[in-house]
Amino acid sequence: MDTKNSLSWLTLFLHWIIAFTIIGLIGLGLVMTNFEQYHYYDIHKSIGIILIGFILLRVLWRIKQGWPVPVSKYDKREMLMAKIVHWVLIVSTVLMPITGMLFSGASGHGFGIFGLEILHENTDPADPENVIPLNRFLGGFGEVSHEYLGYLLILAIVLHIAGALKHHLIYKDPTLLRMLGKKL
Ligand code: HEM
Ligand code: HEM
Structure with missing residues (x-):
């Protein structure tokens, strides 16, 4: 249970595992797109998909527990900003992995977890080097929203x-x- 004096081990575990993984995925995402490091795409997608489990568990946990109660009273504007x-x-x-899968899936590139295919690549049978988009609009929407949500x-x-x-x-x-786990 989260209380004013201490946060539960599940809150701490989920916060830090998601925090560091998300920061890593953002760094990897920016490196692979800006420096065209295509060999990192599969690692980025795999870790992002694995993280969904933790992200959803965190959402359920917050629905059950509510947000942590502030340790003391602050200026109203600051409390609002933090909220x-x-x-x-x-x-x-929640939206980052969804838009990532939408982009990869609809653009025909597919995705999976370290070689375990979830949606396979949609290649042209006559030219296996050529990837055919499943839906250009959704692919474009997924790409733009993944990028701008990333900046947000x-x-x-x-x-x-x-x-x-x-x-x-x-x-x-x-x-x-x-x-960080301290009991107040
Ligand atoms: C490494 C840098 C980070 C530090 C030092 C940090 C610190 C904190 C602290 C002190 C709180 C408690 C706030 C309170 O008591 O009201 C908190 C809560 C929270 N943090 Fe972070 N955080 C970091 C990274 C992140 C990242 C990268 C994310 C999101 C991806 C994140 C998402 C949240 C959320 C959603 C809460 C609300 C409580 C919860 O659901 O765990 N934090 N953070
Ligand atoms: C929480 C999880 C994730 C975060 C924080 C994240 C973050 C990012 C960021 C910051 C970029 C660089 C955006 C740009 O400059 O265009 C990126 C690119 C990308 N991400 Fe993610 N991502 C996540 C999950 C996923 C997942 C699950 C997939 C697919 C299954 C995915 C697929 C991609 C792809 C294909 C690109 C390259 C986009 C391009 O070439 O324009 N991401 N990601």
């Missing part, structure tokens, strides 16, 4: 980390320590 950022973080962690997620993560550091270094309250 908005938490919502953007949790909703975009980066902005939210920067604000979120800045907020966590502000609590720790300026307010000197235990918000960050509680997320």
Whole structure:
């Protein structure tokens, strides 16, 4: 159970495993697209698909537990800002793998988990090097939304980390320590 004085092991485990994996996937996504590192695509897709299990479990856990209660009372605007950022973080962690699968699937490239195919590549039988899109519109929509949601997620993560550091270094309250497992 999450309480004002401590967060449950499940909250801590899910927060940190998802946080570090998402930061890694964003880094890998930006490297592979900007430097055309095509051999990383399968690793990116596989890890993203595996993460869906943790992301959905976290959403269910938040529905059951609600958001963590703030360690003390703050300025109304700051509380609102933190709430908005938490919502953007949790909703975009759900939408990122969905749009990624939409892009890969509809553009004909398929996806799977480390060689275990979920949706196979749609190649031209006459020319196996040529990938045929299943649906150009959905493929394009998936690509654009995966990219722009990624930028929104980066902005939210920067604000979120800045907020966590502000609590720790300026307010000197235990918000960050509680997320690191400290019992207050
Ligand atoms: C939470 C999970 C994920 C995060 C945070 C994430 C993040 C990113 C980011 C930041 C990029 C670079 C975007 C750009 O500059 O165009 C990217 C690219 C990409 N991602 Fe993901 N991704 C996730 C999951 C997935 C999944 C599950 C798939 C597919 C099954 C996927 C497929 C792709 C593909 C194919 C690209 C390359 C896009 C292009 O070539 O334009 N991603 N991802
Ligand atoms: C490494 C940098 C990070 C730090 C230092 C950090 C710190 C924190 C702290 C201190 C809280 C507790 C806030 C409170 O008590 O109200 C929190 C909650 C939260 N964080 Fe992070 N966080 C980080 C990365 C991330 C990332 C990358 C995501 C999303 C992908 C994320 C998503 C969330 C969410 C949704 C919550 C609300 C509680 C929960 O569902 O676990 N965090 N974070």
